[in-house]
Amino acid sequence: MEERDLQSVLSWRNHPEVRRYMFNSGEISWSEHVAWFAAASTNPRKHLLVFESGGALLGFINFSESAVGGIAEWGFHATPDAPKGTGKHMLGLALSYGFTHLGLHKVSAQVLQGNPRSLALHRKLGFMEEGCLREQHSDGSGYQSVYCFGLLQREWQTSKVAVEDYLI
Incomplete structure (x- = not known):
């Protein structure tokens, strides 16, 4: 992600169909977004990515590494009008990037109970459900429960869907 992507990413994030699945479902102001980007883009443990296909920006992915050990939590969202299959394509490629380029050992995620598409997508990508924080959010x-997922590099390597399957 580069500075030129800020407006697009903010408009997607603030769209009601994206916001409703966020832990913070409030609208983000331009100044908050710019401050977040300034801090995150200079943090070596944060990796901000945009997904492009056919010349169009279609999504955002964020890996946040913990202090040691190649453990990262991810977050993402596709554009509200993204074609069907964009999530699987985008996230499959993001996992490849995380495990091969960043050298991650594990990618973890927290998904709200009220987001059935994300719950199903994590399972489809090979994530294991590691727990449920009942009525946590x-x-x-x-209140909604929060489902915790994890995918280890070795699990991804042995069970990953072929890269061709990530294509839209």
Whole structure:
């Protein structure tokens, strides 16, 4: 991700269909977004990526490494109007990047109970469910459980879907 991508990524993140699945579902201001990018883009443990296909930007991926050991949590979102299959394609390539280029040992994720597409996508990509934090997240109107997922590099290497299967 580069500075020129800021407006696109912010507009996707603030779209109601994307926001509703976020832990922080409030709108992000331009100044907050710029400050976040300034801090994250200079942090060597943060890896901000945009996904492009056919000349169009279609999504955002963020790997945040913990202090040691090649453990990273990821977050992502596709554009609200992304073609069907974009998520699998984008995330399959992102996992390849994380495990091969970044040398990660594990990618972890937390997914809200109310996001069935993300829950299914993590399972399809080979993530193992590592736990459920019951009614862990409050959105102001109720509580949702948070599902914890993890994928080890060796699991990805032995069970990954062929790269061709990531194509839209």
